[in-house]
Amino acid sequence: MKYGRVAYGGAVHHCTPTPDDRVRLEDGRVVDDSAVVWLPPLVPRTVFAVGLNYADHASELSLGTQQEPLVFLKGRGTLAGHRATTRRPAGVAFMHYECELAAVIGRTARNVHRDQALDYVRGYTVANDYAIRDYLENYYRPNLRVKNRDQATLLGPWLVDAVDVGNPSGLDLRTLVNGTVTQTGNTRDMIFGVARLIEHLSSLMTLSPDDVILTGTPAGVVNVDVGDEVVTEIDGIGRLLGYVVSDPAPATPAVGG
Amino acid sequence: MPVIVSGGRGAVASSSLPCGGAGLASESTGPAAFNPLIPLRFRGLVQTAPQTVNMLIMSAAPELRHGRERAAIAPVDGSVYGVVLNFRADIDALGDALRQPPYLAPPRAPVLYVKPANTWSADGDDIPLPAGAELVQVAATLALVIGRVACRVDASRALAHVASVRVVNDVTLPHASVYRPAIRERCRDGFCPMGGPVAVTDLAALLARARFRTRINGAVQQDTGAEMMVRAPASLLAAVSDFMTLLPGDLLLLGAPRQSPTARAGDVVTVEVDEVGSLENRIVRSAEQSS
Numbered sequence: 263m264k265y266g267r268v269a270y271g272g273a274v275h276h277c278t279p280t281p282d283d284r285v286r287l288e289d290g291r292v293v294d295d296s297a298v299v300w301l302p303p304l305v306p307r308t309v310f311a312v313g314l315n316y317a318d319h320a321s322e323l324s325l326g327t328q329q330e331p332l333v334f335l336k337g338r339g340t341l342a343g344h345r346a347t348t349r350r351p352a353g354v355a356f357m358h359y360e361c362e363l364a365a366v367i368g369r370t371a372r373n374v375h376r377d378q379a380l381d382y383v384r385g386y387t388v389a390n391d392y393a394i395r396d397y398l399e400n401y402y403r404p405n406l407r408v409k410n411r412d413q414a415t416l417l418g419p420w421l422v423d424a425v426d427v428g429n430p431s432g433l434d435l436r437t438l439v440n441g442t443v444t445q446t447g448n449t450r451d452m453i454f455g456v457a458r459l460i461e462h463l464s465s466l467m468t469l470s471p472d473d474v475i476l477t478g479t480p481a482g483v484v485n486v487d488v489g490d491e492v493v494t495e496i497d498g499i500g501r502l503l504g505y506v507v508s509d510p511a512p513a514t515p516a517v518g519g
Numbered sequence: 520m521p522v523i524v525s526g527g528r529g530a531v532a533s534s535s536l537p538c539g540g541a542g543l544a545s546e547s548t549g550p551a552a553f554n555p556l557i558p559l560r561f562r563g564l565v566q567t568a569p570q571t572v573n574m575l576i577m578s579a580a581p582e583l584r585h586g587r588e589r590a591a592i593a594p595v596d597g598s599v600y601g602v603v604l605n606f607r608a609d610i611d612a613l614g615d616a617l618r619q620p621p622y623l624a625p626p627r628a629p630v631l632y633v634k635p636a637n638t639w640s641a642d643g644d645d646i647p648l649p650a651g652a653e654l655v656q657v658a659a660t661l662a663l664v665i666g667r668v669a670c671r672v673d674a675s676r677a678l679a680h681v682a683s684v685r686v687v688n689d690v691t692l693p694h695a696s697v698y699r700p701a702i703r704e705r706c707r708d709g710f711c712p713m714g715g716p717v718a719v720t721d722l723a724a725l726l727a728r729a730r731f732r733t734r735i736n737g738a739v740q741q742d743t744g745a746e747m748m749v750r751a752p753a754s755l756l757a758a759v760s761d762f763m764t765l766l767p768g769d770l771l772l773l774g775a776p777r778q779s780p781t782a783r784a785g786d787v788v789t790v791e792v793d794e795v796g797s798l799e800n801r802i803v804r805s806a807e808q809s810s
Contacts, residue, residue, distance in 0.1 A: 332699060335700070336633070339763055339766055399624070400623055401604065405631070406600075406632075406762075470636070
């Protein structure tokens with residue numbers, strides 16, 4: 263099964279897809295997918311992200327591979343749903359998307375071995391985890407100013423049951439900017455697959471239902487500009503659409519003092 | 520007079536409160552009840568369900584309260600952000616290293632981290648030592664609880680976006696490098712004990728004079744204040760809101776020096792902020808430590 267969450271008619275609804283790609287609300291109404299405001303398919307508890315988890319992307323950034331996953335966290339203000347608009351600050355040179363498989367934890371996990379780790383996954387969705395590299399600083403890198411922008415972490419449209427996905431390794435993923443493919447990869451090329459990420463994270467802390475793990479992106483990130491339509495899609499999981507929009511206020515330098 | 524609001528699941532029986540909560544129901548007409556910046560959840564509790572709310576005045580000089588009952592954590596309705604390198608001593612200690620690899624340049628924007636939900640705990644909860652660790656760093660700090668959306672706010676008006684404050688013990692494993700996010704060090708279970716939200720009538724004045732004291736087994740090991748910070752609280756909130764919007768219910772911790780005191784298994788750690796309150800938590804070996 264696939265599940266979504268939308269705003270429609272003045273309220274938030276859970277929904278499922280119809281065979282002809284429309285949206286069936288939990289009360290039975292069927293509406294066009296453009297008639298709803300898409301929200302992330304769940305309200306995440308903790309959102310983990312993993313950097314440099316595809317060898318090709320790591321080399322793209324001139325960085326070596328890691329002994330253990332490079333993990334960082336996100337706050338709630340950065341989350342947005344399918345068809346979201348994401349602001350590009352005026353004057354920046356390099357804002358890029360990142361197409362990522364997102365795994366959603368379904369039950370409490372602590373010190374889980376990789377062989378059992380996938381049993382703790384409730385389902386998967388697609389993420390587009392934007393970065394604005396102009397703001398990269400070498401403190402707790404990648405810093406939140408790069409990776410925790412408002413509405414810059416898109417999730418959706420659907421949360422797909424893990425049982426319907428089976429092995430999360432071997433899924434083709436790609437990004438299209440204005441219809442042109444700019445990024446391709448396959449989840450089998452992750453350095454740390456979903457099971458190993460759960461093993462690692464659950465060795466450090468207790469994972470809980472609705473924790474979300476963004477598993478990293480392969481090579482092929484390019485700059486996007488105001489007006490661009492960005493599609494990140496993963497076969498069998500979904501096709502997540504977003505738009506880059508202008509930012510009315512210029513970024514101001516953040517100075518010490 | 521500060522007022523502590525502990526509501527919902529966080530409500531504790533007044534008989535278990537160190538200073539007694541009885542007889543203070545009239546406080547529900549105090550500033551907390553009418554402060555428009557207090558999240559609706561608390562206001563509703565204050566106004567309509569006084570039996571589930573305890574409001575008490577903390578003693579000005581909290582004493583160690585060994586063995587007091589464990590309090591449930593007051594709800595956190597948002598994300599919790601901390602800041603590192605916001606003490607001038609940290610910048611001074613790094614010195615020329617700020618310009619050397621891997622840092623290459625001094626920090627420009629506030630350096631933030633997230634304290635995720637697994638770290639959140641309450642006054643009286645044990646702080647588990649992770650497997651393989653002998654020491655944790657502990658530090659009193661204060662959380663600003665956002666009451667009104669803060670997006671690109673000016674420092675001169677930033678504190679108007681704050682509904683209340685909470686005392687926090689921001690626990691971490693010591694780590695020399697601040698190059699990569701310190702998930703292993705900062706995000707362990709129980710590493711963020713928090714007190715309940717406290718409404719303050721003159722926040723700017725409180726922040727200017729408040730002492731953030733960290734005691735280990737009763738002895739003061741650290742005493743910090745806003746005058747030691749790179750960015751004072753209002754400037755910090757403004758600088759953060761310049762690149763990410765803070766939402767009502769989010770917490771922004773004001774930080775602590777990187778050379779905060781260390782504690783080991785069995786130690787009782789007290790963090791206290793004048794006029795706000797205190798927390799007392801014991802460091803314990805976790806079950807997995809035997810492995």
